Amino acid sequence: MQDSTISPLRALVTRTGAAGARLADRASHADLRRADYVVHGLKSLTAALLAWGVAAPWSPGNRPYLAVATALIMANAPTVYRSVTKAVQSVVARSAGLALALTTAWLMGSTAASVAAIAVIAVVVGPRRAADDRLQIASTAVIALAATTAAPVGGLVAPGAQTLTGAVVGIVVNALVLPPLYLDESDSAVRSLARAMGTLLGEMGAGLAERQVAARARVWLHQARDLEKDLVDAEEQVRQADESLRWNTRCTAHARRKDVTYGEAFRTLRGVFLQVRGIARTLADNAHDGHTDHHLGHQFLDRYGETLKLAGTAVEEFAGPRPATGTPDAAPRERLRGAIEGALTWHETMTDLIGRGTLTRPGAWHIYGSLMTDVERLLLDLDHAHTP
The missing domain is CATH 1.20.58 (Methane Monooxygenase Hydroxylase; Chain G, domain 1)
Structure with missing residues (x-):
């Protein structure tokens, strides 16, 4: 009873926070539109x-x-x-x-x-x-x-x-006369995309820990597919930001060409989107698989849920605002490295168990492999993007 009460409350808090972020973005966009007029x-x-x-x-x-x-x-x-x-x-x-x-x-x-x-x-x-x-x-x-x-x-x-x-x-x-630049719009769109993907990863991680796969897997899949709308919007904003830097006198006068348009970040998040959608699809297919020996074991769900939570945090922090002091914050980087090392170590352990035939659900080995491959690629893509 306690878990069934906490789960909806946690989902409500998550959705409320996401809605608040969207309202803040809309208010910011309204201010930008008035200035544009x-x-x-x-x-x-x-x-x-x-x-x-x-x-x-x-x-x-x-x-x-x-x-x-x-x-x-x-x-x-x-x-x-x-x-x-x-x-x-x-x-x-x-x-x-x-x-x-x-x-x-x-x-x-x-x-x-x-x-x-x-x-x-x-x-x-x-x-x-x-x-x-x-x-x-x-x-x-x-x-x-x-x-x-x-x-x-x-x-x-x-x-x-x-x-x-x-x-x-x-x-x-x-x-x-104030030649147009779209750096703020580009940054906002990419951060919104990262926040949406990170939130979904966190929700899936919490749902796995609470044994809510069967009830929420289809919802996660629909949410993952809906992310494509944010992806298309971010791509258009990044393209316009890159174009606005061409022949722009404000860039020439103030050396703004070095400003970040989040083009590289968007390309990384586009790959992350494919992994997020793949994870949601695999979980949805497995939740409705009629073969009981293909269902994921509780030990795996617990560990994978923790990994998804770490991945969600890493995705949200990946496109977060940079420190104004110019000194990078080492904490997000350390958390990302910890998530990567934990996932790789866990994958090696699971592979060894499968090889020795001691896994609780041996019929689900292909599902384990698909889920682990997707989360590893996701984390490694973020790590590669952070590497100079």
Whole structure:
């Protein structure tokens, strides 16, 4: 009765702590989003005013709307690298649209037939994988075609010059006015992933010690599979953080390129995820195995549960925040080494028992091997990642 009471309470405490961590992460993300809105507003205003001031004097009717629109798009690109690549694509697409408008106007004039020809050539004939570029080419060509009715030559040159001007202004603003960095988002996503995997390992370890395998094995398996969502999110955040460091003036000015984007940590945790899912799958399959001689012995469950708890702690500490003093904390490293040495020693003992035929459940040797291999790989991956 006491165990049945403590187990739900412990699970409730664990879930409450995890929920509290998620709420803290959400609050932090909300603060970051509010700060992003302010930054985007400042950059948009700066880009619009600069583009208007540069392009208005020589634009037809002093209306450089195309330059302003292009500058706004480039200034609010998620990274400086992305703003440059988008600018190149935009300039190429609009140049192609202007060339298409010039060709159709020269052959058929500014008529409905020219508009139809532009639609067919840009939308149907263009590459199917670049749908946005095809639409941009078509829209630019139609706008340029309308402009040729008033000024055949200037109507084509002015939009191209405005596009180029707006692109340059937007890139400059994005690069110089608080260029975006996503290191905090990357760190938060990777730490959240490590915390979720460590929590699950700890829950499985506690469940094994309390003989809750049959009741909770399927739940553990579902939780392990759900970790893939966190894995995908962390991968996207790390990719964006790495991209944000490219051509970023804040990195150049403050030597931020050496900052951690947790790319290596994520790659290690991706391997750990496979081991966690493998452990949960093996436990779930064994819990519902109809062969009684395949069930895991109590001695093994006790020892393996302790190992999973140590592994869970090691995973959570692996991506934890580094000390501000710069002096690494030796305690997590020592705990990890202790878990590895304990698992290896235990594995040797179990292998010897299996070889001599003295294991309590000889029919479950393949399950022992699978579980031990997964936890050993998990711990060794963490150890390898900690090695310079």
